[in-house]
Amino acid sequence: MSDDSLAIRILTIDDLPAFADVLARAFNLDVTDALTRRDELVFEPERWHGVFDGDELVGTGGLLTRRITVPGGGQTPIAAVTAVGVAPGHRRRGVLTRIMRAQLHGLHEQAREPVTALWASESVIYPRFGYGLGAQFYRSKIKARAAFRPGVELASERVREVGLDQAVPLIKAIYEKEAPQRAGALDRPDAAWEFLFDDPEYRRRDFTALKFAVLPDAYAMFRVKSDWNEEGPCGTLRVVELVATTPQAYATLYRYLLDYDLTITVETNAALDEPLIHILEDPRKMSRPAGDSLWVRLVDVDRALAARRYNAPVDLVFGVRDAFCPWNAGNWRLVTDADGNAEVKRVEDPPDLELDVTDLGAIYLGGTRPSTLAAAGRIKERTAGAVSRATAAFAGDREPSCLESF
Structure with a gap:
């Protein structure tokens, strides 16, 4: 339901205190100077x-x-949606719809980034947009101390724990080498790095401050929570981020973390194709409940589809529905060559596949x-074999993974 008493405008630095207050209340947090400072880092x-009443x-x-x-290597501009919140008492008045419309319509009108993505606090919200x-x-x-299968090769170097100042140059170099190889990974400008390393007390949730374990080809950022029971130490080690550029360094870092003193559990957010389970002697030592990470939205279908590469030559017409961004609605022909490059144009030809723009967002990164x-009945095949050809074309070599929740 839209409320005509509401107005939307661009925020300024002077609005940050009110902004921090709204966001904190929306996510059931206390407003603190540390929270406001983090918002200012990436503003x-x-x-x-901001929507005003x-x-x-x-x-x-x-x-x-x-x-x-994106699949095929290389990076394309993306508008990463963040800090979306509606103050308690003002929900179901069309506030979120106004923000989504301002973002998506503004990107289209200004010919800015062709793709947006976000992490959703509630998974039922954003498909509407x-x-x-x-x-x-x-x-x-x-x-903890789960055994590796016989024959796992470890690095010859010893893992070192270092302070932030020593860790930063190595972490940046390794991440910037690895991120272009993994669909879904974001680049990190200076503000993003500062945001990542910012470590106020409220983010720790009874865990330690960030710790850093490094090898020449890998790093891990992690926290530890101390705990004891009648049987002795039962602490938890939580991996915040682990990146390795060689299999040996990857295995060595996990061996180090799994053997950490006074812990019985290691927690980590892992990609769907995480190698660790295939390194463990007993894969049942690792539980793997799944969750959603990136929700993807194509702002302009033609520019977005042309920005990635494809795994197989294909010539298909997609009949796209898009109620929120009507300029995308219609039939789009995707033609790719042997090198994976694509040409996309609007056509009057009948569609080989019919789908919603949400489905294009879902398949965009190959995940x-x-x-x-x-x-699931979401994509309708109108030409025999079209689904199979699209599946081969959109596939990636690895599962998409985004290490940071923004």
Whole structure:
């Protein structure tokens, strides 16, 4: 339901205290100087919107200027949606709809980023605005000291724990080498790095401050929570981020973390194709409940589809529905060559496949197969074999993974 008493405008730095207050209340947090400071780290003038009821700020939403790795390698501009919140008492008045419309219509009108993505606090919200489930992850728990299978090769170097100042140059170099190889990974400008390393007390949730374990080809950022019971120590180690550029370094870091003193559990958010389970002697030592990570939205279908590469030559017409961004509705022909490059144009030809723009967002990074959505009744095949050809074309070599929740 829309409320005509509401107005939307671009926020300024002077609005940050009110912004922090709305966002904190929306997510059931206390407003603190540390929370406000974190918001200020990534605040981008002209890209953050506020909805006002008179002089009162009641809704917020921001865009981060980032780049995302797409299938086939390379990175394309993305508007990373963040800090979306509606103050209690002002929900179901159309506040979120106004923010989504300002973001998506503004990106289209200004010919800015062709793709947006977000992490959803509630998974039922954002499909209404064209976002599809583009990547998932495991919330893994591994039993400490779980054995590796025989023959796992470890690095010759010893893992070192270092302070932040020593860790930063190595972490940046390794991440910037690995991120372009993994669909779904974001680049990190200076503000993003500062945001990542910012470590106020409220983010620790009874865990330690960030710790850093490094090798020449890998790093882990982690926290530890001390705990004891009648049987002795029962602490938890939580991996915040682990990146390795060689299999040996990957195995060595996990061996180090699994053997950490006074712990019985290692928690980590893992990609769906995480190698660890295949390193363990007993894969049942690792539980893997799945969760959703990136929700992806194509702002402009033609520019977005042309920005990635494809795994097989294909010539297909997609009949796209898009109620929220009507310029995308219609039939689009995707033609790819042997090198995976694509040409996309609007046509009058009948569609080979019919789908919603949410489904295009879901398959965009290669994490959801068109065949899966067809089996769910979401994609309709109008030409025999079209689903199979689309599935082969959109596939990636690895599952998409985004290490950071923004």
